[in-house]
Amino acid sequence: MRLEYLPSPSPWRQAAAVALAILAALGVAGLVFWAYGVPPLTAYATLLRGTLADPNGWAEVLRRAIPLILVGAGLSLAFRAQFYNIGAEGQIAIGATAAAGVALFWPIEAPWMLPTMFLAGFLAGAAYALVAALLRAGLGVNEILTTLMLNYIAYYLVQYLVQGPWRGRSLFGFAFTDPFPPQAVLPTLPGTLVHWPTLVLGVLLALLLQFLLSRTTLGFRLRVVGANPQAARYVGIPVGPTLLVAALITGGLAGLAGVGEVASIHKKLLDSSNITLGYGFSAIIVAYLARGQPAWAILTAFLMAVLFAGGDVLKVAFQMPFRVMDVFSGLFLLFLIASDFFAQHRVRWGR
C-alpha cells in the first residue's frame, strides 16, 4: 500500500472525506452510548425525534444555532488569519456581563437599550480577545493557552459579580442578578426561545465577514497574514495589527452571542457556565467545518446545533450528563482533521 499526494483534490473528494468523517464520528459516539448503556440506534432515533422531527425541536435547534453562527463566523475569520482563538467561552461571558451591566445600571430608553447592550457586548468581547492577541503580536505568546486561561478568569469574574456586588436584591440565596428591565429583553418567536433579532444579526454578520474576507483589502491582508506571515512582513503588511483586527472581530462576535443569550433566554446575569454552555468550543468545529468561510458557518452552525439540541434531548431521555456534547465535539474534531489527510492523499495498492 502506498499513498499518493494530491496537490489539489477535487471539491467532491473533499466533501466525501468530510461526510465520511462525520459518519465515523457519529459511529464512534454510538459506541460510547452503548458503553453508557444506551443502544446507539435508540440514542440517535431519540436525538432525531427530539430535534428535526418535532416543531419544538426545530425551535431548540434554531436557538442553539444563534450563538454558534455568531461565534463560528468570527472563528472562521480568525482561523484564516491563523489566530487560534479557543477563548470564545470567556468572550461570550464577558460580552454577556457588559450587556448585563448596561441593562441593570444604565437606564436607557426602549429603542436604544438593546443596541447599546449589543455594542457594549461587542466591545467587551473584542477587548477581552485583544489581551491574548496583544500578547501574541507583541511577545509571540501562543494564544491557545492564553485564550483558554482567559476563559476561566472570565468565569471567576462573573462568579464574583453575581455572588457579590451585582447580586440581585430580589432573589435571596441565588447567585443571580436582578432580572433585566423589559426594554432590555429581546423578542422571541412566540412559544419558543428563538431570539430572532440575534439570529438575523448573526446571519447578516456572517455574510458581511465573508464579503470582508473575499472582497476587501482588509480581507486580503488577513488572508496573507494567515497564510504566510513572513511574506506579509516582506511586502509591508503589518502582521501584529492585522492579527489584532482578527482578534477584535472574533472576540466581538462572541461578545454579541453572549448578549443575545442573556437578553433573551436568561434575562439576567448568572453563573457563566450556564450562559456559554460550551458554545465557544463547539464553534471551533463549526469554523473547522466551514473551512475558513464565514458564510458557510451559517450552515455548519446549524449542523452542530442539531447535535447541541440533540445532546439536550439525550440528557433528559437517558439522564446523561452535559459532557455528552464534549464527546461529540472531540470526536468530530479528531475525525475532521484526520479526513483532511485522506482528502489530500489517494491510497494505492501495490507498488
Place this chain on the structure above:
Amino acid sequence: MAEPLLRLQNITKRFPGVVANDGVSLEVYPGEVLALLGENGAGKSTLVSILYGLYRPDAGQILLEGRPVHIGSPLEALRLGIGLVPQHPMLVGRHTVAENLALGIGSPLWPARRIVPLIERIAQGYGLEVNPMARIADLSPGEKQRVEIVRALLRGAKVLILDEPTSVLTPQEAQALFRVMRELRQAGKSLIFISHKLEEVLAIADRATVLRRGRVVGSLAASEASREKLALLMVGRNVSFERKRKPAELGEVVLQVEGLEARSNRGPLALRGVSFALRAGEVLGLAGVAGNGQSELVEVLAGLRRLEGGRVLLAGQPLGPNPAQLFAQGVAHIPEDRIQMGTVPSLSVAENLALRTFHRPPLARGWLTQPAAYRALAQERIRALDIATPGPATPTRLLSGGNIQKVILARELAGSPRLVLAVHPTYGLDVGATELVHQVLLQKAQQGAAVLLVSEDLEELLALCDRIGVLYQGSLKGPFAVEELSREQLGLLMTGGNLAA
C-alpha cells in the same frame, strides 16, 4: 588497477514527467577521488539519493566490492560502508558534536561521553580538527562538514560521497577540505566528489564523470581533462566565460549608504559601519560567505530591519519606515527565500502578483478589491514573462521553482524601480530560468535602475556586476571594479584577507 570498490550499472530512475537518471554507469576504485559533474538538474542529486538509500532505482544494479547490493535506507548504506557528507549538514544544532556522533551507535549509558575517544582517534588519524564538546550551532559551515566526515568514518565508511561540499566554503576552507580528502585517498577510501565548479574538480579529482540530462556523457582521467573540455561536456555546447555585461553608463547616485550599523536576530552587530554608493544603471555585486551580514544589509535596505547607526539615502531621501513605503519609493526586493518569503503559496498567481499593489487602484477602489483588475493584471504578466501556469487562479504552490521566481520578478520589477535588491536570484534554478533572470536584471539596469546583487556564485557576480564588494564579519571591503578582481582575490577577501596594495 584493482577491482572497483563501487560500481553502478545502468541505473535508471524516473519521476513523473522526467527521467532523472537514464542508464547511468560508473565505478570508483579504492584510493581514488571521482568527480561527478553536472549542471543543476543533470541528475547528480538523484544519483546520490540512490546511493544513500533514499530512492530506489527503477532499473540497474549497484555492486559493492563485486557483490550486488540492495540499499534500502541510509542506515543500510552506512552499514555497507557508504557514507554521505550532505550539502546541508544534517546535525542537531543544539546538541554537542559528541551527542550528534553518538546518535544511533552510542552505548546505552553515557553515549556522548563514551564516544569521545573514538572521535579523537579518527580526528587525529585524518587531520580533521573537531572539538567533541562544541555545540553544533556554534560551528562554522566548514567545521560542521568535518563533523559529517567524522560521522561517516566512525561508521566505517569505505566510500564517501561529498555533495557539493565547497558551496558553503570559502576558497581557503575548501583548500583545507581538499587536504583532508587527500588524506582519505591515501588511506584507501573511495571518494565521490560532487561539484559544478570546474577548477575544484581539476584540483582534486583523479577522474571526472560528467552527467547531462540524466545520462553519463563522458568520463575522463584528470590528466586528459581541461576546463574547456569539461564545460563542453556539461552544457553540450561551447560556453563563453565572457562577461555578459557591457560597460554601463552610470547616472545619479541612487543609493547612498553611510556608516550603516545593524544587529542580527541574535543581538550582536551584524553590520559594522558599511558605506557605499550605488548609481543608476549600475550593478553592484555583494560577495561573502553566508552569515557575514548580507541578509542584514538587504533587510535594512528593504525596510525589514532597523538600522542602529549610520544612514541610508535613497535618491537623497531617507528610507521610508516600512517595506510598503519603500516599494512606493522604488525599492524592489527579490528575496532569498522565494517560497517562504516571496510568495504566499496557498494564494493564486493573480493574488501573488497583487501582493505589492493590492491596496491601490486599479486593484482596489477604496476598501473594495476588483477581481476583474486582478485577472487582467495576471493575464498581462503571465504573457509578458511567459509564466507556465494553468491560469491566474492557480495557487503558486503548484508552480515550479523557476515559475515562482518569474511571478516574483513580474511583481517586483513591474513599475520602474530605482533600486533592485536581488538575493541569490538564480539559486536552484535551471539554465533557462537562470538566463532569464540575468536578462531581466541587466535590462532593468539598462533602463536606469541601480541593482544590488547578492550571490554566492562568483561566476554570476563576475559575469553581471560592474563592481563587487565583499562582506566579511559585517565590514564591507570595496567595492572594487570588476576588471581589477580575480576569483582568488575574491576568495581572499571573503576569508578576511586584504588585497596587497
Place this chain on the structure above:
Amino acid sequence: MEEVWAALLRSVIFGTPILIAALGNLLNERAGVVNLGVEGMMAVGALAAFATAQTTGSGGLGVLAGVLAGGLFTLPHAFVAISLRANQFVSGLALAMLGLGLAGLLGKRFEGQPLLAPLPEMPFVYLGFGLAVALWAFLYLTHAGLVLRSVGENPAAADLLGIPVYRVRYWAVAAGGMFAGLAGAFLAVSYRSSWTEGMTNQLGWIAIALTIFVAWEPLRAVLGAYFFGLLYYLGFALQDSAIPSVFLQALPYALVIVVLALVAWRRRQGAAPEALGLPYERGRR
C-alpha cells in the same frame, strides 16, 4: 512554624499531580509532539483508576489501570498528529474535549461513591519527585534519551541515521499519556479518593504551561509544580479572608498568562525543541 510546614506539605501534595502531568508532557514535547489533551488524559486516567479500584478493591490496580488508560487514550492523537501529520494543536484540543466528555459520561455511575481503601498521598509525592530525577537521567545520560531529544530537535537528521522517528514519537506520546493517567489516578484513588465530574480542575492545562515555564527541564519542573501547588493551597486556605475567594481561585490561570508572557519576553521561547509541533514527513525537509 508547624503550620507553615503543614501548609508547605499540602502545597507539595497538591503540586504533585501537576508535576507528574508536566513531566509526561515534557517527554512528548521533547520528542517534538505537542499534546494539548493532557486535561482529557488525566480525566480518563482518573476514571479508569477509580473504576478499577472500586470494583477490585485494590488501589494499586487502580493506579495501574489509570496509567494504561492514559497511555492508550493518546493513540488517536498520536495517529492523527504523527502518522497523518495533522495540526497537533487542534488534534490535542480534540483529545482534551473527548477525554473530558468520555470521563464525564462513563463516570456518571461512580459519582458520589466513596472509595473504601484510598491510597496514602506521600508515596505519590516521592514518586513524582523520583520520576523527575529519572526523567532527567533518561534524557541526558542514556542513548534512548539522546534519540528522543534528537527526534524532537531534528527528525530528518535522526531519520537519516535509521532512527525510527514515528515509533519514537508514538512511544513518547503514549508515555506522556501514561504520566497524565498517573496524575489523574493520584487524584481519584488518593488525593480525593472519589470520582466527580471535572475533578481534574484544569490541572492539565497548568501542566502544559508549566512545561514551557520550566524550559522543558524536568528538574526545574519540580519547583514550578510545587509553586503552583502553593497557589492552589492558598486558594483554599484563604477562603474566609478579606480577599474574595474567587480571585484566589482565578489566580493560577492569571499566573499562567503572566508566566507565559514573562517566558516569551525573556527568551522569546528559544528553549523549545526545534521541531516542536511540526509534523515530520520523510523527504520534505
